[in-house]
């Protein structure tokens with residue numbers, strides 16, 4: 015690093031002092047805090063993004079969002095060259111950078127890291143970063159901080175993509191690095207054309223008739239997703255979408271609305287009510303990377319019939335399996351090879367036990383990872399077709415490059431495949447284009463669900479009835495230090511503090527079909543408690559007993 019560079023860094027860094035008395039951590043999905051203390055973090059992540067771009071010689075993404083968190087929070091995360099999350103081996107460096115107390119210490123860390131990682135700082139290589147933000151009011155000034163950070167690396171350039179959903183930014187980064195067109199319009203074009211392709215491939219005579227059931231009502235969480243869906247729907251004829259909570263009215267981001275609220279509370283979001291009984295409804299989260307469906311039951315109650323990420327996963331798995339089974343009898347060797355694709359399903363401990371049971375009964379290979387899409391995504395990428403979903407609705411389907419190449423070959427070369435076999439190949443190819451290969455994406459996921467329901471001829475009720483969820487309950491407990499909880503076995507067992515796992519086991523054993531686990535949240539300063547049992551009352555009681563245990567072992571009274 016030359017003198018001009020070091021003095022530029024020292025000077026700019028001194029204008030963004032870090033908050034005092036806060037330990038920042040690159041958690042489940044980047045840094046998240048109250049927006050008022052994030053200026054220095056975002057500035058520093060701008061520098062980190064530039065380094066990452068130099069190191070990988072690729073375009074990197076920087077997204078400013080706090081997803082489903084309250085509107086006064088914000089956050090920042092990096093998208094790697096393939097559009098996925100920042101490589102985990104850089105997270106400790108991200109933590110260290112964010113917490114360095116003085117510009118001099120910051121510079122020292124940076125210099126050491128550049129040397130250790132062999133980051134080319136010779137002026138030959140230029141860094142390129144795509145910037146995005148959600149609709150939070152704090153986003154504008156934080157974006158400025160990111161720009162200042164990037165500009166303090168000589169030769170680094172940024173492109174401001176404006177207000178976008180998280181998955182749009184991840185998609186753009188991936189597309190840019192593949193040498194493809196990567197504007198918002200290109201994104202909308204790819205989604206709408208592959209959706210159209212799937213609809214056109216529905217065999218004649220199947221599919222639901224155009225009834226009231228054909229209307230889809232979407233809760234946009236008063237965030238960016240609703241606005242983008244309004245734009246996308248103009249490119250989709252044949253799909254009637256009524257978008258509510260699109261952020262233009264007086265509603266507040268994520269307050270009484272959105273996928274996180276709907277999935278965790280299982281209640282009707284604002285602007286929905288008795289007029290929606292029987293309709294197919296969906297809810298996006300604040301940055302539109304999560305999607306859940308629901309319906310409003312006819313009895314007067316505030317509860318919904320939730321169709322969560324696990325059921326979206328099941329629907330996708332059924333469709334993929336069906337396409338592969340169409341190829342079972344293929345005479346052509348190349349087509350037959352597609353039938354033998356390795357399909358893997360990835361879930362976390364939050365997946366409803368009934369969903370795992372159902373997927374296994376379908377004959378699918380189901381594996382578990384810790385919470386956070388960075389873990390699920392990496393696992394799913396090990397298959398020809400890897401389907402992953404968190405219960406909260408974040409997920410996607412990953413196709414390996416070699417598998418997509420085989421599909422492309424069959425599409426273009428003459429083969430002895432029957433029309434239906436050929437169509438099954440075309441459907442798989444269309445799915446690989448529709449479904450976001452970078453991260454879970456509520457908009458692309460929504461079109462995928464709509465296309466499959468139409469293909470199957472299913473109503474939301476029929477879909478929901480695939481299996482019955484086991485009653486569950488999720489609670490949050492504030493503790494003195496959430497990092498005191500250390501888990502293992504994909505977060506199902508607590509290793510520390512000693513004794514608490516045995517106490518949880520003893521509670522769980524009292525409930526038929528009981529299951530419960532705790533883990534520290536990576537996005538909020540809480541311990542999350544999850545419980546499942548054969549009845550709602552059982553799940554509620556188990557969750558509250560375990561929450562009491564957490565309080566006893568780790569709460570504010572525990573240390574005195």
Ligand SMILES: CC(=O)N[C@H]1[C@@H](OP(=O)(O)O)O[C@H](CO)[C@@H](O)[C@@H]1O
Pocket residue numbers: 042043081364385386387404406408534535536537538542
């Ligand atoms: C139980 C739950 O829904 N946890 C969410 C939540 O993480 P926590 O680490 O639990 O706060 O936010 C993550 C980022 O959106 C998401 O990946 C994850 O699934």
Ligand SMILES: [Mg+2]
Pocket residue numbers: 081082299300301302303304
């Ligand atoms: Mg989100």
